[in-house]
Amino acid sequence: MEKKNLDWANIGFSYIQTDKRYVSNYKNGAWDEGTLTSDAAIMLSECAGVLQYAQTCFEGLKAYTTEDGRIVTFRPDQNAKRMMNSARGLEMPEFPEERFLDAVEKTVAANAAYVPPYGSGATLYIRPYMFGSSPVIGVKPAAEYQFRMFATPVGPYFKGGVRPLTIRVSDFDRAAPNGTGHIKAGLNYAMSLHAIVSAHEEGYDENMYLDPKTRTKVEETGGANFLFVTKDHKIVTPKSSSILPSITRRSLVHVAKEYLGMEVEEREVLLSEVQEFAECGLCGTAAVISPVGKIVDHGKEICFPSGMEKIGPVTQKLYDTLTGIQMGRIEAPEGWLREIPIK
Numbered sequence: 001m002e003k004k005n006l007d008w009a010n011i012g013f014s015y016i017q018t019d020k021r022y023v024s025n026y027k028n029g030a031w032d033e034g035t036l037t038s039d040a041a042i043m044l045s046e047c048a049g050v051l052q053y054a055q056t057c058f059e060g061l062k063a064y065t066t067e068d069g070r071i072v073t074f075r076p077d078q079n080a081k082r083m084m085n086s087a088r089g090l091e092m093p094e095f096p097e098e099r100f101l102d103a104v105e106k107t108v109a110a111n112a113a114y115v116p117p118y119g120s121g122a123t124l125y126i127r128p129y130m131f132g133s134s135p136v137i138g139v140k141p142a143a144e145y146q147f148r149m150f151a152t153p154v155g156p157y158f159k160g161g162v163r164p165l166t167i168r169v170s171d172f173d174r175a176a177p178n179g180t181g182h183i184k185a186g187l188n189y190a191m192s193l194h195a196i197v198s199a200h201e202e203g204y205d206e207n208m209y210l211d212p213k214t215r216t217k218v219e220e221t222g223g224a225n226f227l228f229v230t231k232d233h234k235i236v237t238p239k240s241s242s243i244l245p246s247i248t249r250r251s252l253v254h255v256a257k258e259y260l261g262m263e264v265e266e267r268e269v270l271l272s273e274v275q276e277f278a279e280c281g282l283c284g285t286a287a288v289i290s291p292v293g294k295i296v297d298h299g300k301e302i303c304f305p306s307g308m309e310k311i312g313p314v315t316q317k318l319y320d321t322l323t324g325i326q327m328g329r330i331e332a333p334e335g336w337l338r339e340i341p342i343k
């Protein structure tokens with residue numbers, strides 16, 4: 001298989017159409033067998049449930065080339081399970097885990113020429129999603145759905161080295177107290193767009209959202225969970241029923257405990273205690289872990305000792321260990337890497 005001739009280090013994070021995508025339709029209470037298609041366009045009723053009432057959820061994961069040349073995906077079973085949970089929360093049919101894993105295998109194998117080579121820093125991003133496709137005008141769940149999965153190569157997240165982020169404490173909320181914060185719904189992102197655009201206009205990289213009920217506790221950003229490091233080298237990560245459970249964050253917690261022998265506390269984190277921490281990072285599939293250098297709370301600056309120039313030592317260790325596992329340089333826990341058979 002010959003790789004596409006792309007400038008892997010400079011492709012950035014934008015959509016590049018690849019050769020094949022997977023499609024399965026749900027009708028009369030059942031999923032069809034599913035297929036790969038070359039057609040990247042979707043033909044939909046003007047009244048489709050997704051267009052009227054935003055009935056859609058998604059996932060995001062990556063395929064990598066390991067040091068020894070295999071193509072692997074990272075914990076896709078966790079994405080499958082989380083998507084089933086998202087579907088239940090939006091009154092959509094579950095796409096079964098085994099079917100999901102098969103779709104990942106087929107989609108990556110069919111686009112193997114787009115899986116960036118080892119060492120390039122680039123990866124193949126995989127986007128599974130599902131939406132209500134049949135007409136809905138009175139408010140109710142659609143009767144028919146489409147599940148799709150495409151892949152698009154993405155460049156290294158930190159081009160030219162890691163740069164610690166500056167984030168602000170947001171006056172907007174990303175989730176209601178008993179709403180959809182814990183599920184990966186497109187609607188959570190729609191309502192975060194105004195908040196992120198205004199954060200960027202004011203010179204911040206991201207928003208820190210607080211718990212919507214009391215506005216005293218740290219939740220997450222628009223698309224990444226927080227990990228804090230205490231001055232005595234413990235990991236602290238916020239616990240809340242309205243946080244989206246990041247697979248990267250859960251993996252980093254495992255790495256901290258089992259590979260680095262660190263103590264981890266998953267608990268409520270008050271905004272007022274954040275100034276005590278030594279390091280702060282944002283966890284998600286896109287960047288694995290991005291260091292935060294500064295948090296601005298309505299003019300009051302919280303500056304982490306790790307500073308604005310470089311990533312903190314514990315954050316660096318977590319990053320190196322998890323990316324080492326993903327790239328096959330460090331032995332992975334059982335079941336974390338799923339190899340894609342390439343014919």
Ligand SMILES: *Cc1c(COP(=O)(O)O)cnc(C)c1O
Pocket residue numbers: 060184220221222223224225244245246247248249283284285286
């Ligand atoms: C997807 C997502 C994350 C990150 O999850 P990963 O599984 O680590 O990619 C964090 N927060 C929100 C709101 C998300 O949608």
